[in-house]
Amino acid sequence: MQKKKGFVDQLKEMFHIESPLPRDVVMGVDFGSATLKVVQLSKKQSIPTLDTYGEVSLAPYQGESEGKVVPLNIDAHTKALRDVVRDAGIVAQSAAIALPYGATFTVVLTVDSTDPTEITARVPIQIKNLIPVRLQDVTIDWFPFVHDEAAKKTTLIAVAVHNHTLAQLREVVTRAGFSILTTELEFFSTIRSVVEQADSKSSFDFAQGKSPQAASMIVLDLGAGSGKVYFVHEGKLVGVHSIASLGGEGVTKRIAGASNAAFETIEAQKREGAVSLPDEIITQAAREVSSLISAHVHASTLSSAPCVVVGGGARMHDLTTAFRTAFARTVTLGEPFHHVAYPQILKDTLTRTGGAYAPSVAVAFAAVGLSK
Numbered sequence: 001m002q003k004k005k006g007f008v009d010q011l012k013e014m015f016h017i018e019s020p021l022p023r024d025v026v027m028g029v030d031f032g033s034a035t036l037k038v039v040q041l042s043k044k045q046s047i048p049t050l051d052t053y054g055e056v057s058l059a060p061y062q063g064e065s066e067g068k069v070v071p072l073n074i075d076a077h078t079k080a081l082r083d084v085v086r087d088a089g090i091v092a093q094s095a096a097i098a099l100p101y102g103a104t105f106t107v108v109l110t111v112d113s114t115d116p117t118e119i120t121a122r123v124p125i126q127i128k129n130l131i132p133v134r135l136q137d138v139t140i141d142w143f144p145f146v147h148d149e150a151a152k153k154t155t156l157i158a159v160a161v162h163n164h165t166l167a168q169l170r171e172v173v174t175r176a177g178f179s180i181l182t183t184e185l186e187f188f189s190t191i192r193s194v195v196e197q198a199d200s201k202s203s204f205d206f207a208q209g210k211s212p213q214a215a216s217m218i219v220l221d222l223g224a225g226s227g228k229v230y231f232v233h234e235g236k237l238v239g240v241h242s243i244a245s246l247g248g249e250g251v252t253k254r255i256a257g258a259s260n261a262a263f264e265t266i267e268a269q270k271r272e273g274a275v276s277l278p279d280e281i282i283t284q285a286a287r288e289v290s291s292l293i294s295a296h297v298h299a300s301t302l303s304s305a306p307c308v309v310v311g312g313g314a315r316m317h318d319l320t321t322a323f324r325t326a327f328a329r330t331v332t333l334g335e336p337f338h339h340v341a342y343p344q345i346l347k348d349t350l351t352r353t354g355g356a357y358a359p360s361v362a363v364a365f366a367a368v369g370l371s372k
Contacts, residue, residue: 024042024043024368025040025041025042025043025051025091025092025093025094025368026040026041026042026092026094026095026096026181026364026367026368027039027040027085027090027092027094027095027096027178027364028040028041028095028096028097028098028359028360028361028362028363028364028365028367029081029095029096029097029098029173029360029363030098030100030186030189030357030359030360030363031072031077031097031098031099031100031169031172032058032100032223032224032312033058033069033070033100033102033223033224033225034057034058034059034066034067034068034069034070034223034224034225034248034249034312035055035056035057035058035224035312036055036056036058036077036080036081036084037053037054037055037084037356037357037359037360038053038054038055038081038084038085038088038090038360039052039053039357039360039361039364040052040053040088040090040091040092040364041340041361041364041365041368042092042368043368044341047341048339048340048341048365048368049340049341049342050337050340050341050342050346050361051091052088052089052090053088053357053360053361054084054085054087054088054090055084055356055357056080056083056084056087058070058076058077058080061073061076061077061079061080062076065263065264065267066264066267066268067224067248067249067252067263067264067267067270068249068263069224069225069247069249072165072168072169074168074171074172074175077172078171078172078175078176081172081173081176082176082177085176092178093177093178093179094178094179094180094181094367095173095178095179095180095181096181096182096183096184096363096364096366096367097169097173097180097182097183097184097363098184098185098186098189098359098360098362098363099161099165099166099169099183099184099185099186100165100186101186101187101221101223101226101228101242102225103161103162103165103166103169104159104160104161104162104185105130105131105132105133105138105159105160106157106158106159106160106240107127107130107131107157107158108155108156108157108158108239109123109126109127109130109142109155109156109157109158110153110154110155110156111123111126111153111154111155111156112152112153113152113153113154114147114148114149114152114153114154119142119144119154119156123140123142123156123158124140126158127140127158127160131160133160133162137162137163137164138160138161138162138163139160139161139163139166140158140159140160140161141158141159142156142157142158142159143156143157143159143237144156145157145233145236145237145238146238146297155297157237157238157239157240159185161185166183181367182363182366182367184362184363184366186359187221187228187230187237187240188237189358189359189360189362189363189366190219190221190230190310190334190358190359190362191219191230191232191237192362192366193310193334193336193358193359193361193362193365194217194219194308194310194334194336194358195217195232195235215234215235215305215306216232216233216234216235216298216301216302216305217232217305217306217307217308218230218231218232218289218293218302218305218306218307218308218329219232219307219308219309219310219334220246220289220307220308220309220310220311220323221310221311221358222246222248222309222310222311222312222313222314223247223248223311223312223313224247224248224249224312224313225247225248225249226242226243226244226246226247227242227243227244227245227246227247227285227311227313228240228241228242228243228311229241229243229289229292231292231293231296231298231302232305233298233301233302238296238297238298239292239296241292243285243288243289245281245284245285245288246281246285246313248270248311248312248313251270251277251278251281251313252266252267252270254278254281255270255275255278258278270313270315270316271312271315272315273315273316273317273352274317275316275317276316276317276318276319276322277313277316277319277322279322282322282323282326283326285326286323286326286327289327304329305329306329306330306331306332307323307327307329307330307331307332308331308332308333308334309323309331309332309333309334309355310333310334310336310355310356310358311355311356311358312356314333314334314355314356315352315353315355315356319333320332320333333351333352333355334354334355334358335350335351335354335355336354336355336357336358336361336362337350337354337357337361339365340361340365
């Protein structure tokens, strides 16, 4: 029987990657719904080193205000990527891509089998009724996290990625002049960066979806389109959920409306950490997360697990204090740059704002061949 191809192998075929490319200097790129972020890492005496990084708002390229969520547009995104590459001084020729959450459908399934061959056959059948697209239009992969041998059941996370979006991202990157070195799902990049932050002696194996030595945690990723919460149990991804109330664009609109201020003004203040997340949004998010934890198979562990906050929204004023009170647990900012060398003059800036670069720095770190 032919062995099931791994997700990365399928992506390589999709992107026509035929041979390994140089990994000494790599650009990691994160296609967000409102911004595009790049990070260039290189090997310097075998030490992963930050060369440069940058961010550009995508909305102005489509006639909208900064902070607004915009659809993927090949021409506009290519121009934005070229601009941020130029402004940041990127010299890499190879790129590693963090696939955006919006390009995927993620569901939790329970399959009545523990046999890998049977699971491979049953997942497409079960997932087809749960996603609003045809199976031939997506690439599917899955990651088991509970095997119940007694009941002969397996609980797993299934991910379906839009083939059309993959093709569009490939065109954007190649039009901008880069070869595609590797591709990784955004939430695996993000989780790997914070798992390694929590336990520098363990690494997140995204192909298997786990890091055996790492602790359990909750990761809040505050993006422009929506907030996402990832559940990690013993270093293994066991849950992915969207929380609409934490979406950055919606938060800006809410604050602007309450203060009778312009959207652009509040968005700029958010980026500078000059405004706080409204209490009612924090309370609602805490309620949603608590409900999700209560229904989870690993509720007993996750109920007391620490929380790490990443994403552009993590820049908001005194966010960890507010979440710490509402979530009744330890809450810290993600520091994805912690495992690369960089000038000390950047320490305060990267500690405060580095969480926004979690996917781009993590995917570059893996691609440059420096992960432990």
